[in-house]
Amino acid sequence: MMVLRMPKFARVIVDQSGGNAFDYEISAAHAEKIAIGSRVRVPVRTRLVLATVVELLDETDATGVREIAEVIGTKPLVNPLLIRLGHWIADYYCCSLEAALRSILPQVVRKGEVEHQRRKFARLAREISDDEIAQLERRAPKQADVLIDLKKAGGPVAVAKLPAARQAIEQLAKRGFVIVEDGQIERDPHGADEFLHAPQLVLNEEQHAVFERAQSAVRNPQAPLLLHGVTGSGKTEIYLQAIQLVLDLGKSAIVLVPEISLTPQTVERFKSRFAASQKQVAVLHSHLSHGERHDEWHKINDGRARIVIGARSAIFAPVENLGLIVVDEEHENSYKQEEAPRYHARDVAVVRASMEKCAILLGSATPSIESYHNAQSGKYELLQLRQRVDSQKMPLIRIVDMRLETTKQKAPTVLSDRLCAAIRDRLTKREQSILFLNRRGFSTSLICAQCGYVCDCPNCSIALTFHRAANRLICHICGHTAVAPTKCPDCADPRIKYSGAGTERVEEAVARFFPEAAVQRMDADTMSRKDAYRETLHAFRAGKIDILVGTQMIAKGLHFPNVTLVGIINADLGLHLPDFRAGERTFQLLTQVAGRAGRGEVEGEVFVQSFTPFHPAIQFARHHDFEGFWQQEIEFRQQGSFPPFTHMVLITIRSPHETKAAFSAETLTRRLRDAIPPETNLSEPVPAPLAKSHGNFRFQIMLRTRAILKLTRTLRDVLEKLTFPEDVIATVDIDPYQLL
Numbered sequence: 001m002m003v004l005r006m007p008k009f010a011r012v013i014v015d016q017s018g019g020n021a022f023d024y025e026i027s028a029a030h031a032e033k034i035a036i037g038s039r040v041r042v043p044v045r046t047r048l049v050l051a052t053v054v055e056l057l058d059e060t061d062a063t064g065v066r067e068i069a070e071v072i073g074t075k076p077l078v079n080p081l082l083i084r085l086g087h088w089i090a091d092y093y094c095c096s097l098e099a100a101l102r103s104i105l106p107q108v109v110r111k112g113e114v115e116h117q118r119r120k121f122a123r124l125a126r127e128i129s130d131d132e133i134a135q136l137e138r139r140a141p142k143q144a145d146v147l148i149d150l151k152k153a154g155g156p157v158a159v160a161k162l163p164a165a166r167q168a169i170e171q172l173a174k175r176g177f178v179i180v181e182d183g184q185i186e187r188d189p190h191g192a193d194e195f196l197h198a199p200q201l202v203l204n205e206e207q208h209a210v211f212e213r214a215q216s217a218v219r220n221p222q223a224p225l226l227l228h229g230v231t232g233s234g235k236t237e238i239y240l241q242a243i244q245l246v247l248d249l250g251k252s253a254i255v256l257v258p259e260i261s262l263t264p265q266t267v268e269r270f271k272s273r274f275a276a277s278q279k280q281v282a283v284l285h286s287h288l289s290h291g292e293r294h295d296e297w298h299k300i301n302d303g304r305a306r307i308v309i310g311a312r313s314a315i316f317a318p319v320e321n322l323g324l325i326v327v328d329e330e331h332e333n334s335y336k337q338e339e340a341p342r343y344h345a346r347d348v349a350v351v352r353a354s355m356e357k358c359a360i361l362l363g364s365a366t367p368s369i370e371s372y373h374n375a376q377s378g379k380y381e382l383l384q385l386r387q388r389v390d391s392q393k394m395p396l397i398r399i400v401d402m403r404l405e406t407t408k409q410k411a412p413t414v415l416s417d418r419l420c421a422a423i424r425d426r427l428t429k430r431e432q433s434i435l436f437l438n439r440r441g442f443s444t445s446l447i448c449a450q451c452g453y454v455c456d457c458p459n460c461s462i463a464l465t466f467h468r469a470a471n472r473l474i475c476h477i478c479g480h481t482a483v484a485p486t487k488c489p490d491c492a493d494p495r496i497k498y499s500g501a502g503t504e505r506v507e508e509a510v511a512r513f514f515p516e517a518a519v520q521r522m523d524a525d526t527m528s529r530k531d532a533y534r535e536t537l538h539a540f541r542a543g544k545i546d547i548l549v550g551t552q553m554i555a556k557g558l559h560f561p562n563v564t565l566v567g568i569i570n571a572d573l574g575l576h577l578p579d580f581r582a583g584e585r586t587f588q589l590l591t592q593v594a595g596r597a598g599r600g601e602v603e604g605e606v607f608v609q610s611f612t613p614f615h616p617a618i619q620f621a622r623h624h625d626f627e628g629f630w631q632q633e634i635e636f637r638q639q640g641s642f643p644p645f646t647h648m649v650l651i652t653i654r655s656p657h658e659t660k661a662a663f664s665a666e667t668l669t670r671r672l673r674d675a676i677p678p679e680t681n682l683s684e685p686v687p688a689p690l691a692k693s694h695g696n697f698r699f700q701i702m703l704r705t706r707a708i709l710k711l712t713r714t715l716r717d718v719l720e721k722l723t724f725p726e727d728v729i730a731t732v733d734i735d736p737y738q739l740l
């Protein structure tokens, strides 16, 4: 007889705790059900709390060990590999394992409060002949109808979906024709949509060469693949065919897409390619209801879904037998989570792929400086698509020097003459235009011409934005709103002036210049209604809108063949921020926005309005020269010891009391100076560029090092030993993307 050795103790991490592990005894009754990753209830003082098992032990040094009270479910909810990934995240990003597990297991599943939805289903009890149905038809036509429906369905049908009365079904059940039983229904966010099968396209030569490499990586994973392919070069088609191969091999795939590109259009492309096995595609994004998220997650965990498409957190999808991870638009900053754990989903993806020994494909038209560096140094394998599909030309990019334009028009202007002429030309040709400005609202500040007073947010160190539709001043950091004054609140002069343009003002200017055109604005203000986004894109695609004005919402991944003109209203917006990535971001944004033009038969044209037209980010984007941009950027990074040549760590200290925040930052810096490894560079604490936010004063300490793991260990020690005053909060951001 085989004797199974049962573990005696479990090490658990309690939810919402500081993240320390505690040991509990496993009773004989629970021993068989428990495994690493099990969710359990354990006693803490006088309460029972939820926890995750992270280790099984034969013995423990702990004293006063208590027993696990309950094991939730029959199967561990977190697979051991994801727990390993959780450990990596905790170590690398200097957070608790509890915080890492919180990201790994979605809240709806973790809390166990949302349940599967159950319904009554009916199915045929046995084979029923047409004769039998015909006989029934005369006496009980309703019952016959049910049998016909069930026969046609060939499987269980939800009772609610059968048109016949309950009674008829009950009768059939009583007479042994039909079995009614409880079943689980799935809340599928796309359940109501029908996806027609879209066949594979024949790859062009360039695509074929790339696919060959992807194929061999799926079969035999080596280094991560970085696919640099210009906008419209057919990267997605390669993802789709690689995923097909993964399915054919009996494995699964995760596709990460930035939240903003997870549009109905994107989902449709995947769902329709795999229409035959549509149920196998799970979609995870932030607009799911609790119920939908719960069901999609279980669909993946049970192995029913083999393709997962999702935003950042989908990297933690409990997929087994992973064959491929795709990270589309790998350069996107939204892959970085801006709350603890502050992980970067692309980097976590690379780690997960290496743990699972599966292929990983990062794709972008504008790879991040870091990833391209990895490709140059041989850490990644570089694949390239240099041409648009069908050899369509890249759009022609023209730079408009707004300094000259302002002199010419004798006033600050939103639309240059050249851009206006181009729009007019498109209107007569019945082609469409996109105007891009990455700033909402009407004007970005309200300044008194007399005394210079600016309407600032009382909670944040920034000016309030005027929103004309709402007729209010709104803070874009904390959401504070105020009445828009008609005269200066300080000196009562009525000549208070709106300055700096947002999308609302662009929309107004366009409507004034082109009263005959159909103009639509697309930004967070106009798109707050759930279906607004889908409807607007639909109308635009159908040609009902001539000019679409919008923020980055329209910059990414959209594909409209009839758009031949793109206007970038202010290319300098992000260029002069105190952030070493400002140039990179501008280059990426210009390239992505320009990529929306000319994706059909007609060549596209792009107008870039700028006050610094000779900035390298603008000039390289103009010439579609990624390589050139990267060359000069990597030199700048090397000279300044920026990533990828060092790792940065940003510690932010905030408090409603300025002196307390400043004092705590000083203290922490002193402690760090004594403790950090010698090769670390430590800055003096300084007020953050955004010196105040949500009523908190903010100070920053910046560290740079080549040996990040060594530094995070030290950081953890120092922070654990230091107690800050009650209303002071310190956050640690490893490889930060938000430096403000």
Ligand code: ADP
Residues within 6 Å of the ligand: 201, 202, 203, 204, 207, 229, 230, 231, 232, 233, 234, 235, 236, 237, 389, 559
């Ligand atoms: P990217 O992701 O690189 O921006 P897409 O994958 O969106 O490019 O491709 C752009 C367009 O070209 C899409 O409409 C796509 O269906 C089409 N396409 C891609 N590959 C091919 C191909 N081999 N033959 C014909 N059309 C293609």
Ligand code: ZN
Residues within 6 Å of the ligand: 457, 458, 459, 460, 475, 476, 477, 478, 479, 480, 694
């Ligand atoms: Zn504010």
